[in-house]
Amino acid sequence: MTGKNRENYNKNYIAYVNSFDPPTKHFKNCFRAFMVGGLICCIGQFIRYMLEGVVGLTGDELAGATSIVLIFLGVLLTGLGVYDRIGRNAGAGSIVPITGFANTVASPAMEFKTEGMVYGMAAKMFIVAGPIIVFGVLAGTAVGIIYLLL
Amino acid sequence: MVGNYVDKTLTDDTFGESSYEKAECKMLSYAISRAIENAGEKEENVDLLISGDLLNQIISASFAARDFDFPFLGVYSACSTLSESLALAAMLVDAGYYKKIVAATGSHFSSAERQYRYPLELGNTRPPQSQWTVTGAGGAFIANEGGRVAITSATLGKVVDFGITDVNNMGAAMAPAAADTILNHLRDTGRSADYYDLIITGDLGALGSRIVKDLIWEMGVDIQNNHVDCGEIIYNVIEDEFQGGSGAGCSAVVFNSYIFDKLRRGQLTRVLLCATGALLSTVSSGQGESIPCIAHAVSIEVV
Numbered sequence: 417m418t419g420k421n422r423e424n425y426n427k428n429y430i431a432y433v434n435s436f437d438p439p440t441k442h443f444k445n446c447f448r449a450f451m452v453g454g455l456i457c458c459i460g461q462f463i464r465y466m467l468e469g470v471v472g473l474t475g476d477e478l479a480g481a482t483s484i485v486l487i488f489l490g491v492l493l494t495g496l497g498v499y500d501r502i503g504r505n506a507g508a509g510s511i512v513p514i515t516g517f518a519n520t521v522a523s524p525a526m527e528f529k530t531e532g533m534v535y536g537m538a539a540k541m542f543i544v545a546g547p548i549i550v551f552g553v554l555a556g557t558a559v560g561i562i563y564l565l566l
Numbered sequence: 567m568v569g570n571y572v573d574k575t576l577t578d579d580t581f582g583e584s585s586y587e588k589a590e591c592k593m594l595s596y597a598i599s600r601a602i603e604n605a606g607e608k609e610e611n612v613d614l615l616i617s618g619d620l621l622n623q624i625i626s627a628s629f630a631a632r633d634f635d636f637p638f639l640g641v642y643s644a645c646s647t648l649s650e651s652l653a654l655a656a657m658l659v660d661a662g663y664y665k666k667i668v669a670a671t672g673s674h675f676s677s678a679e680r681q682y683r684y685p686l687e688l689g690n691t692r693p694p695q696s697q698w699t700v701t702g703a704g705g706a707f708i709a710n711e712g713g714r715v716a717i718t719s720a721t722l723g724k725v726v727d728f729g730i731t732d733v734n735n736m737g738a739a740m741a742p743a744a745a746d747t748i749l750n751h752l753r754d755t756g757r758s759a760d761y762y763d764l765i766i767t768g769d770l771g772a773l774g775s776r777i778v779k780d781l782i783w784e785m786g787v788d789i790q791n792n793h794v795d796c797g798e799i800i801y802n803v804i805e806d807e808f809q810g811g812s813g814a815g816c817s818a819v820v821f822n823s824y825i826f827d828k829l830r831r832g833q834l835t836r837v838l839l840c841a842t843g844a845l846l847s848t849v850s851s852g853q854g855e856s857i858p859c860i861a862h863a864v865s866i867e868v869v
Contacts, residue, residue, distance in 0.1 A: 426729030426856075433730065433738040436773055438694050494687050503689020510689050523687035527680060530585040544688060 445507055452502065452509030460486055460513070483514055490518030495526065520544040568800055571823035572702075573600050579676060579701065587621065590674035593703040594619065595630040597818070598670045601705030605713075612636045613664040616655050618647040620673050620699075620814050621681060627671070644843030645740075645769050646723070647671040647814045648704070648821065649862040652839070653720035655708040656864070665710050672703025673813035682733075682848060695735040697771045697812035700800060704818030706826075715829045720864045721751035725845065727858040733851050737774020737797075737809055740842035743859035744770060745781035748840055751863045752787060759789045762865070763834045766825060768817035768841030769797035771809030796820035796841075817841040835868045 464482045467473045473481055493499040499519045503510045510516050521541055528540035542549065569575055574596065581589040594617065602609055615634060617627035618641040631638035643650040651669035658664045676686055678699040684690055708717065726746050730739035744767050752759060759765065759782075770778055775795040782789050796817045797810035821839055828834040840863040846855070 429728040429742070430730065433735070433777065436738075436776070494689075497687060499689045500687045501689075504691055506689075507691045516689060519687070519689045523685035523689075526687055527685040530587075544684065 448505060449507045449509035452506035453512060454509075456486075456510065456513045456515055459489075486514050487518040490515030491522040494519045494522040499523075517545065517548065520548065567802075568820055568824045571827050572819060573604070573823070576701075579674075586674050586676040586680065587625065590619065590621070590626045590672060590677050590703070591629045593674070593701075594626050594670060594672040594705075595633050597672060597703040597705040597822075598630060598634065598668055601668055601670060601707045601822075605707035605709070607666065607707065607709075609634060609636070612666050612668055614639060614655075614658070614667045616641060616651040616667060616669045618642045618651065618671055618814070620644065620678050626674075626677075630670075643860060643862065644845055645673075645812060645814050645816065646841040646843035646860055646862050648706075648818045649720075649768070649839050649841040649864045650722075652706060652708065652717060652864045652866075653722060653862055655706075656717040656720060659708055659710045662710070667708045668705055669708060670703065670705030671814045671818045673699055673701070673815035673818075675699045675701045675813075678813055692808065693734045694808055695732070695737065695773060697736060697769065697797060697809045698801070699813035700769075700797075700811040700816040700819060702815035702819035704815070704822035706822055714868055715826070715866060716869045718865050718867045718869070719751075719755055720862065721747055721754060723747040723750075723861040723863070725858045725860050727856050729856045731851070731854065731856045733846065733857070735773075736769070736812060736844050736857070737771040738777055739857040740844055740859040740861070741770055741774045741777035742781060743861040744774075744778045744840055744842045745785075747861040747863045748778075748782060748789070748838070749785055749787060751838065751840070751865070755865075759787050760792065762792055762836045762838045764825070764837045765789050765793045766817075766821065766837055766839045767793070767795045767797075767861075768839075768843075769810070769812040770795045770842060771797045771812065773809050774842075814843075829866065829868055832868060837866050839864045839866060 460482060463485050467481050468478055524543050525537050525541045528536040581592045583589045583592055602612060614637050615631055616639045618624050619626040624640050624642055627640055641647060641650055648671050655667040655669045659667055679686055723743060724746060726743040728742045775798055779790055779793055797812055800811040800816055800820055840861050842859060842861040844857050844859050846857045
C-alpha cells in the first residue's frame with residue numbers, strides 16, 4: 417500500500433507482524449543472566465579476598481584495586497573476542513557488572529582505530545558508554561541532593 | 567551449499583586488507599574482474615560498470631571502480647542494488663546505448679554492522695528477528711549478444727512503507743515491497759506465478775518469506791511452491807544466524823553463483839529475481855521514522 421491513506425492498513429499489518437514474535441524466554445534469560453552475573457561477582461569477590469589476604473590492601477584501596485582488575489579482565493576478554501560471545505548468551509548478566517562497562521568502552525575503541533588514534537579511537541570510544549556516563553552522573557547528582565535534604 | 571558454487575571463498579574476513587571497508591571494496595573489485603573473465607571478455611571491451619553497496623556514499627563501489635578503466639554509474643537501492651543494476655544494464659543494452667555492461671554489488675558483515683549497529687565486540691544480545699549481513703560480492707556481465715541466459719523483462723518497484731519501525735525486523739518491513747512488485751510484475755506481463763521455476767527474493771529471511779507468501783496469497787496468487795529467499799538459503803541454519811542472511815551481498819552471491827549456474831546448465835529455465843531493499847539510514851531510524859522499502863524484479867530466462 418502506497419500513497420497517503422496507508423495509516424489504517426499499517427495498524428493491521430503491524431498487529432499481524434507482531435503475532436509472529438516468538439515469546440521472550442523470560443525464565444531462561446533470567447537464569448542465564450543470574451548465573452553469569454553471579455559468576456562474575458564471585459570472581460570479583462575472590463579477587464578482593466586475594467588482594468586483601470595476599471597483597472594486604474584495605475578500605476578504598478582494596479575496592480579500587482578489585483575494580484581495576486575486573487576492568488582489566490573485561491577489556492582483555494573484549495580484545496580476545498570472547499566477551500561478545502559471553503554477552504550474546506548471558507544478556508544483562510555480563511552487561512551490568514563493571515566488566516560490561518569496560519566492554520562498552522573497549523569495543524568501539526577497537527572498532528574505530530582504523531580511522532586514526534584521535535578522530536577514530538579516542539573520539540568514538542564513548543559512543544556506547546557516553547549515555548551511561550551522562551545519566552549515571554545525573555542520577556548520582558539527583559540522589560546526592562535528596563540525600564543532602566533528608 | 568552456495569559455497570560450492572562461488573568463484574572464491576575467503577577464510578580471512580579482511581581479505582588481506584587493513585580495514586573491513588577496504589576488504590569490501592576488494593571483494594567487489596574481484597567480483598567485477600571475475601565476472602568479465604567468466605564471460606570470456608577482456609576489461610578493455612567493457613563499456614560501463616553499474617554498481618552500488620550499503621556503505622555511506624557507496625564508497626565500496628566507487629573505490630572499486632577506481633581500479634577499472636571504464637565508465638561507472640553508481641546506484642543505491644540498499645539490498646536490492648543487484649536487481650536495480652541488472653534492470654538498468656538490461657535497459658541500456660537493449661536500447662543500444664551500450665554493448666557490454668558489468669553490474670556488481672557486495673556487502674560486508676563487519677562494515678555494515680559498524681555503520682548501522684554496534685561495535686563488533688560489544689557484548690549485546692540480538693533479537694530473534696534479526697538477520698546477518700552477508701560478507702560477499704557478486705557481479706554479472708550483460709551484453710546485447712551471445713550467451714543463453716537473458717534478462718527478458720523487469721519491473722521497477724514502488725517505495726512501500728507499512729509502518730514497521732523496528733530496525734531488527736527487516737524481513738517484515740521489506741515483505742510488502744516484494745509482494746507489491748511481484749504482483750505488479752505478474753499483472754503487467756500477464757503471467758501466472760507458475761510461469762516461473764523460481765521466484766527469488768533477496769533477503770527477507772525466514773520470517774519475511776512467510777509474510778510475503780501470505781501477502782501474495784491474500785491477493786489470490788499462490789507462490790508457496792516456487793518461492794525461495796536468498797537470505798534463507800545462504801547459511802546453514804544454526805542458532806546464531808536467526809532469520810538468515812541479509813545485505814546487498816546476499817542476493818549478489820546466491821544469484822550470481824548458485825542460481826546462475828542452474829540456469830546455465832538448464833536445470834532452471836525461468837526465474838524472477840525480486841531483491842528487496844530497506845531504504846533507511848541511522849539518522850531516519852534515530853528520528854523514529856518507519857522503514858520505507860523497495861523491490862525491483864528482473865525476469866531471467868534461458869532463451
